[in-house]
Amino acid sequence: MTLIKESSTIQENKSQAFVACPVTFVMEKIGGYWKPIILFNLLSGSKRYSELKKSIPAITEKVLIQQLKQLEGDGLLIRKSKPVVPPYVTYELSKSGKALHPVLYAMAEWAVGNSGKLSKTFSKQMKDFPL
DSSP, X not given: OOOOOTTSHHHHHHHHHHHHOHHHHHHHHHOSSSHHHHHHHHTTSOEEHHHHHHHSTTSOHHHHHHHHHHHHHXXXXXXXXXXXXXXXXXXXXXXXXXXXXXXHHHHHHHHHHHOTTSOHHHHHHHHHSOO
């Protein structure tokens, strides 16, 4: 991994945008391809790593682990582990993560309304999805 020069112009511009724009703050926390998908899958309740991996089959194990660590570090999810063999670890949304529910729901609802490619099954699930 390459170190980022903290005094660079790009870093200065990013830090100013981070302070001045709330959307930049949100994108810093949940931006990227996988984070919103992981958060959306946790809206229905806590899940084990294997359940998350099963519900997002295209994600690699390495990326899932990285994203879960970042989301935990940003305070959007809670990792709970029980000291048993084999390890029993669950992930659930924190209070801050749960506050993203309307945002994630709105994204999913928009996708259903604007994509003819989404299945009817998913559209039906969205109607049953509590806001």
